[in-house]
Amino acid sequence: MTKKQTAIITALSVIAIILAMLVTGRYWLRFDLTKNKAYTISKVSRNIHRDLPEPVNITYYLSNKLKTVIPSPGEIEDMLREYAAYSRGKIHLTVRDPIKAGMAAIDELGLQARQVPIVEQDQTSLITVYSGIIIEYLDKTEVLPWVISTETLEYDLTSRIRAMVRESERWVGVIVGDNFRSFTDDFSFMSQTFQQAGYNVRQILPGEEIPENTPALFVMGGVEELDHWALYRIDRYIQTGGKVLFAVRGVFIDTAYSTIEARALNDLGLLEMIASYGVTIRPELTLDRNALTLQYQTRTPSGGVQYRITRYPHWIGIAGENGNESHPVSAGFNGIDLYWASPLEINIIQDIEPNVLFTSSSAAWTMSKEFHTNPDIPYLFEIEANGTTGYKIMGAALSGVFPSFFRGAEKPVREGSNEELPDIPETGRPSRIIVVGETNFASNFINVSQARKNLDFLLRAADWLASDDDIIGIRNRQQHTGRFDKIAEPSKRAFAMKFAEILNVGIVPLLVIAFGIFRATRRSKAIKNAQIAAASGSDNNEQSAKINEHITDTENNREKNNDI
Numbered sequence: 001m002t003k004k005q006t007a008i009i010t011a012l013s014v015i016a017i018i019l020a021m022l023v024t025g026r027y028w029l030r031f032d033l034t035k036n037k038a039y040t041i042s043k044v045s046r047n048i049h050r051d052l053p054e055p056v057n058i059t060y061y062l063s064n065k066l067k068t069v070i071p072s073p074g075e076i077e078d079m080l081r082e083y084a085a086y087s088r089g090k091i092h093l094t095v096r097d098p099i100k101a102g103m104a105a106i107d108e109l110g111l112q113a114r115q116v117p118i119v120e121q122d123q124t125s126l127i128t129v130y131s132g133i134i135i136e137y138l139d140k141t142e143v144l145p146w147v148i149s150t151e152t153l154e155y156d157l158t159s160r161i162r163a164m165v166r167e168s169e170r171w172v173g174v175i176v177g178d179n180f181r182s183f184t185d186d187f188s189f190m191s192q193t194f195q196q197a198g199y200n201v202r203q204i205l206p207g208e209e210i211p212e213n214t215p216a217l218f219v220m221g222g223v224e225e226l227d228h229w230a231l232y233r234i235d236r237y238i239q240t241g242g243k244v245l246f247a248v249r250g251v252f253i254d255t256a257y258s259t260i261e262a263r264a265l266n267d268l269g270l271l272e273m274i275a276s277y278g279v280t281i282r283p284e285l286t287l288d289r290n291a292l293t294l295q296y297q298t299r300t301p302s303g304g305v306q307y308r309i310t311r312y313p314h315w316i317g318i319a320g321e322n323g324n325e326s327h328p329v330s331a332g333f334n335g336i337d338l339y340w341a342s343p344l345e346i347n348i349i350q351d352i353e354p355n356v357l358f359t360s361s362s363a364a365w366t367m368s369k370e371f372h373t374n375p376d377i378p379y380l381f382e383i384e385a386n387g388t389t390g391y392k393i394m395g396a397a398l399s400g401v402f403p404s405f406f407r408g409a410e411k412p413v414r415e416g417s418n419e420e421l422p423d424i425p426e427t428g429r430p431s432r433i434i435v436v437g438e439t440n441f442a443s444n445f446i447n448v449s450q451a452r453k454n455l456d457f458l459l460r461a462a463d464w465l466a467s468d469d470d471i472i473g474i475r476n477r478q479q480h481t482g483r484f485d486k487i488a489e490p491s492k493r494a495f496a497m498k499f500a501e502i503l504n505v506g507i508v509p510l511l512v513i514a515f516g517i518f519r520a521t522r523r524s525k526a527i528k529n530a531q532i533a534a535a536s537g538s539d540n541n542e543q544s545a546k547i548n549e550h551i552t553d554t555e556n557n558r559e560k561n562n563d564i
Helices: 003-024 072-085 153-166 188-196 228-239 270-277 378-382 444-448 452-465 469-476 490-563
Strands: 056-062 091-096 113-120 123-137 140-144 171-176 200-203 217-220 244-247 251-253 262-264 279-281 285-288 291-299 305-318 336-339 344-346 352-359 364-367 393-400 431-436
Touching: 056 072, 056 153, 072 091, 072 123, 072 153, 123 153, 140 153, 153 469, 171 188, 188 200, 188 444, 188 452, 217 228, 228 244, 228 270, 228 431, 244 452, 270 279, 279 431, 305 378, 336 444, 336 452, 344 393, 431 452, 444 452, 452 469
Parallel strands: 056 091, 171 200, 171 217, 217 244, 244 431
Antiparallel strands: 056 123, 113 123, 123 140, 251 262, 279 344, 285 305, 285 364, 291 305, 305 336, 352 393, 393 431
């Protein structure tokens, strides 16, 4: 090869590499082997460019030093570039180090600074770093103050961009119905989760007017507190197309004074109204063999203090396998923890489509006569187990045009008030309702079992109630890290144990023996064939010698005859 040819090939190779780099900025090829394709941009995000009449600017403020400490900022940057590449030029991405750029007012943008330790020359020091994202569309701005994982990044980007383009505010209303609960003190975890996902949370006091443009409403308890005035507001909101999640139990549990005593509830109308929509919350408690652990303090016979840890069947760990995979809210279900929950019963109502979201295990039973909750007397928990064991519906979803609980009845009046409630619409609009027979699962009580998955369920419910079904699909694809729970179903657990026993004790040894016999038989046949071949070769040699000897004798005789 001449020098000229070498130079041409080198130049063409460099050009090909440059062109390939340019192409990979627009076209991507990735093999994602995760179960839910957690590292693949979803279809709704790939097609979001169709909803963008104007460009969207995404700026990732990343401190370069942070990339030397942990690898996740590099993964975030890769996902952002892939996300922008699918937009066909509609999304512009900029990655900027705010410290190197000398941006003194970076905190005024809404980004959060964090301090992380770094080791340099055998010395540990703290450095201030940034890893936040700002999304800009026309005159609107959304801020992700601190991003350190790709787990919810696609959901955060797509949900916010869609809301900015549609000029719709993402928010939910919350009514705390129980007087002994406080929105700020008891539901701060839920509020923070919604805010981090881009939802604003507004508290609506019982009896206040519920704006018709409220995307979703969460009613937390209130069986003994919400009067007909407050219930009328909720019923009318549903008739105008409002969507509601009811987190209501059928039995009162005294958790305010740590006595956990239970009693029947005095329903002022909330349970009856929910039943008229298609779901009856039974005045019972569900107990399950698949129970959570309870740590509590008790007294010894001598008067001392003792700490005990026990499985408490009133606290149910709903497993992911008991979720309804065909419904958007429970598809990819990661489970949920319930505390003193009531079972549900679905009523068939015309024009209403009911769906079970999740159930207990098959080893669950109910307590309906005497409510025993003291963990020191567990034998009393079993009184009704024999006749009530089986699957229990614990969460349900309803869709359709719901009948009004107050249509045809006189409007409630509030004593001492001249305010008149608005009329119920003559015809209801299509709506959605979710019912869970428990309230603590949405409160800060989840801290006792570290049930972060409960908050994920609430966020999925908010997305579905707000009719963002495709957005829920992004969350279903996220990787989840939950507890290493045993298999909840006794029959499935027994099958798994038996299968493991048969596989390890029976099938695997038999396969080893069969393989040994096969190898031995094959080797024996090979040796036998070799011996036969050797014997056959010896016979052939003797026969050849005789033939050659006969040919030689014939030649000699012929020569003698010629001489004569």
